[in-house]
Amino acid sequence: MCLGVPAQIKKIIDADNQIALVDLSGVSREINIACVLNKDYQAQDLIDKWVLVHVGFALSIVDEEEAQKTLKILAEIGELSAAIEDIKQGSK
Amino acid sequence: MKYVDEFRDPKQAKKILKEIEILCLEIELSEDRPIQIMEVCGGHTHSIFRYGLNQLLPKKLDFVHGPGCPVCVLPRSVVDNCISIANNKDVIFTTFGDAMRVPGSKQSLLDLKAEGADIRMVYSPLDALTIAKNNPEKRVVFFGLGFETTMPSTALSIMQAKKIEVNNFYLFCNHITIIPTIKAVLDSPGMRIDGFLGPGHVSLIIGTKPYDFIADEYHKPLVAAGFEPLDILQSVWMILKQLKNGEAKIENQYKRLVLDDGNASALDPISEVFELRDFFEWRGLGSINHSGVKINNKYRDFDAEVEFKLKEVTVTDPDVCQCGEVLKGILKPWECKVFGKECTPEIPLGALMVSTEGACSAHYSYGQNIDLINKK
Ligand code: SF4
Numbered sequence: 001m002c003l004g005v006p007a008q009i010k011k012i013i014d015a016d017n018q019i020a021l022v023d024l025s026g027v028s029r030e031i032n033i034a035c036v037l038n039k040d041y042q043a044q045d046l047i048d049k050w051v052l053v054h055v056g057f058a059l060s061i062v063d064e065e066e067a068q069k070t071l072k073i074l075a076e077i078g079e080l081s082a083a084i085e086d087i088k089q090g091s092k
Numbered sequence: 093m094k095y096v097d098e099f100r101d102p103k104q105a106k107k108i109l110k111e112i113e114i115l116c117l118e119i120e121l122s123e124d125r126p127i128q129i130m131e132v133c134g135g136h137t138h139s140i141f142r143y144g145l146n147q148l149l150p151k152k153l154d155f156v157h158g159p160g161c162p163v164c165v166l167p168r169s170v171v172d173n174c175i176s177i178a179n180n181k182d183v184i185f186t187t188f189g190d191a192m193r194v195p196g197s198k199q200s201l202l203d204l205k206a207e208g209a210d211i212r213m214v215y216s217p218l219d220a221l222t223i224a225k226n227n228p229e230k231r232v233v234f235f236g237l238g239f240e241t242t243m244p245s246t247a248l249s250i251m252q253a254k255k256i257e258v259n260n261f262y263l264f265c266n267h268i269t270i271i272p273t274i275k276a277v278l279d280s281p282g283m284r285i286d287g288f289l290g291p292g293h294v295s296l297i298i299g300t301k302p303y304d305f306i307a308d309e310y311h312k313p314l315v316a317a318g319f320e321p322l323d324i325l326q327s328v329w330m331i332l333k334q335l336k337n338g339e340a341k342i343e344n345q346y347k348r349l350v351l352d353d354g355n356a357s358a359l360d361p362i363s364e365v366f367e368l369r370d371f372f373e374w375r376g377l378g379s380i381n382h383s384g385v386k387i388n389n390k391y392r393d394f395d396a397e398v399e400f401k402l403k404e405v406t407v408t409d410p411d412v413c414q415c416g417e418v419l420k421g422i423l424k425p426w427e428c429k430v431f432g433k434e435c436t437p438e439i440p441l442g443a444l445m446v447s448t449e450g451a452c453s454a455h456y457s458y459g460q461n462i463d464l465i466n467k468k
Contacts (some may be wrong), residue, residue, distance in 0.1 A: 004293055017252065032218060034248050035358040052296075052349065055188070056216025057245040059358060060296055060349050073320055086189070086215045 004054040005074065006067035009033070015043040022053060025071065027084050032057045108325045109148060115332040116152045121286075126154040128284055129331055130421060132274060133291030134161030134449030135319050141454035143321045149328070156421030157451035159273055159377060160291055162238040163190045164443045164450040165419070167375045168407040170266055171196030177233055177264060177400050178209045184227060185211045186220040187235035190447045195440060197407045217249035217263075224253070224261035233396050237266045240362070241293040243385070247361035250387070250394050264396035265386050268372060270294050271302050272383040278310050280420055287331035289324065290316035292346045297362075299354030303342045311340040318346040365391050373406060375443050376416030415442040418451055425455040432456060 007022035007029075018034040020043070036051055036058045037043060050067035051058035062070075075081075119127060131137055137157045140146055146155055159165050171194050178185035178201065185201070192202045192213060205211040210230075214220050217234050224232035236246040246263060253261045270291060277283065290303060295316040303314050313334040317327035327345040334341055344350055365387060372384025387395040396402070409415060412430050417423040425431055425444065435441035437453045444452035 017255075030218075031216075032245070032248055032252075034361070035244050035355060038357050054293065055242055055245050056218045057248065059241070059244070059293070060355060062349065066348055070320070 004052040004059060006050050006062055006070050007031075007053045008048065008050050008067075009046045009058075010048075012043045012047065018043065020046060020058075022051070022058075024053070025084060029056075035059050036061055105322055105325060108322070108329050112153070112325070112329050112332060113150050115329070115336055116150045119332065119335050125284065126152050127286050127332070127335065128154045128156050128421065129287050129289060129328060130156040130158045130277065130285045131289040131317075131324075132158040132160040132270070133289070133294065134164065134447065135293065136289055136291070136317065136324060137161065137451055137454050138449045139319050139321065139324060141458035144458070145321060145324060153328070153332075156285060157418070157425075157454075158277065158288075158421075159374065159419050160239065160270070160294075161444070161447055161449040161451075162242075162268060163194055163447040164415070165268070165374045165377065166191070166194050166237065166266065166443055167373045168195070168197050168409065169373065169404070171200065172198070172407060173402050174201055174235055174264065175199060175204055176402075177396060178204055178211050180231070180400075182229070182231055183210065184223055184230050184232045185209065185235065186214045186223060186232065187211070188215075188237070189213045190449075191235055191237060193440065193446050194443050195446075217246050218252075221249050221253055221258060221261055224258050225256075228260055231260050231262060231399070233262045233264055233400075235264045235266070237268075239268055239270050239291070239294050240297045241291075243267050243362045243366065244297065244358040247365040250365050250391055251361060253394060254391065259393065261394060262396040262399050263387060263394055264402075265366070267366065267385050268374075268383055269368075269385065270298070271305075272380055273374075274303075274306065276377065276380045276383070277420065278306070278312070282422065283420075285312065285421065286335055287312055288314040289327050289331070290314045290342075292316060292318050292323075292350065295344075295346065295350045295354070297355055297358045300342050300344050300350065300352045301354075307340040307342050313340050313343070315343045316346050316350050318349070373404075375409065376413075376419045378416075410441065413442040415444050415452075418444055425452040428452070 007024040009020050010023050011021040013019045020033045022031050050062045050064050052060050220234035306312050306314050313331050315327040315330045366385035367388040368382045369384040369386050371379045371381050373379050414428040435445050440446045444450035
């Protein structure tokens with residue numbers, strides 16, 4: 001349950017309630033972005049940024065290269081598909 | 093070496109392994125025993141087994157698997173309370189998948205679900221909130237657990253529920269805090285840990301400063317570490333270097349994500365919604381002061397403990413379980429009398445067999461095939 005997965009922010013769905021849409025290897029999911037907003041980062045600044053997603057919340061911003069490497073490793077050890085299954089589960 | 097080839101950068105990994113070996117030879121302990129490094133976080137335990145790191149490292153180095161798997165330290169009484177909540181006809185009980193299989197004194201949530209109770213696995217507390225919105229005639233309870241990593245998400249979901257006035261949503265709060273837990277490990281009699289791998293994603297939230305006392309008061313090194321094999325190897329190397337130089341510092345290997353001050357935007361909701369409990373009862377470790385949080389008065393309408401009038405009861409583990417000893421690093425998982433016999437990941441007797449982040453389950457699932465590979 002403590003596995004964080006990098007995903008890319010595609011769209012801000014509801015700036016007021018801090019909800020964005022991310023793409024994780026082709027799966028879309030709404031996540032909460034409150035923990036990555038501060039005076040330097042407003043919701044709109046986050047589009048196309050990569051974030052570490054943990055139980056539906058972006059916990060930090062990661063650089064793209066870092067995100068890709070992590071995804072590759074997760075895929076290699078077969079944990080990416082499990083994570084994606086979990087994420088799909090919630091959006092039902 | 094098969095496992096090294098899978099690393100992000102095999103050359104780098106081999107180089108670090110070599111240096112670790114040399115350092116291990118150079119470090120002198122006052123007694124004849126291996127150097128013991130505790131990985132506090134279950135995520136690290138999982139990675140260590142997943143990649144067979146314990147098999148790659150010198151014999152003189154020993155990982156002690158710490159209490160950082162939130163599912164593994166859930167006491168049976170908490171599972172029993174979950175069962176009593178979920179038994180209400182008007183309740184939809186939601187939780188993360190791992191928590192479903194933890195045995196209570198009579199049954200697990202999964203057993204109760206099989207009997208027809210409305211228990212649903214969710215990926216996020218926000219999903220639980222959505223279920224509450226869509227089922228206004230039901231009381232929807234989210235079973236919140238985990239260290240500081242998952243606290244902001246639960247806190248923000250409660251704040252959101254208040255904001256949009258969803259008043260059939262409740263949190264059964266069993267979040268735990270890392271600092272008192274590490275302190276309890278350090279204070280436990282017979283403690284022989286030489287250094288700590290600090291939990292990466294907890295540190296992402298709280299920063300590295302809260303660990304300062306480990307160096308200042310207990311003179312032990314801690315390195316906040318990432319989860320990939322190379323992260324772990326590098327962190328082990330950093331700890332060993334400190335040990336060799338007779339130092340005790342808090343260092344940060346996971347700088348790409350962890351700031352010394354943590355993430356203020358994640359810490360704020362935690363202090364908005366939660367307050368410290370006087371104590372929290374851990375499976376295998378007993379009661380640890382200030383090691384858990386509960387919902388504060390401002391949000392008490394969302395507190396399942398209030399709504400369902402839960403009582404604090406203590407239920408001891410079955411006598412044959414030695415989870416406590418394993419958690420404290422006194423016993424290795426396979427040294428437990430029931431390991432792999434009465435207690436397996438399919439039918440777990442103790443909580444450490446439930447989650448893949450638990451020491452016993454990780455050992456059972458990966459330990460054996462790694463031994464096989466080594467023999468080949
Ligand atoms: S084998 Fe089972 S009972 Fe023994 S310590 Fe591990 S989880 Fe606990």
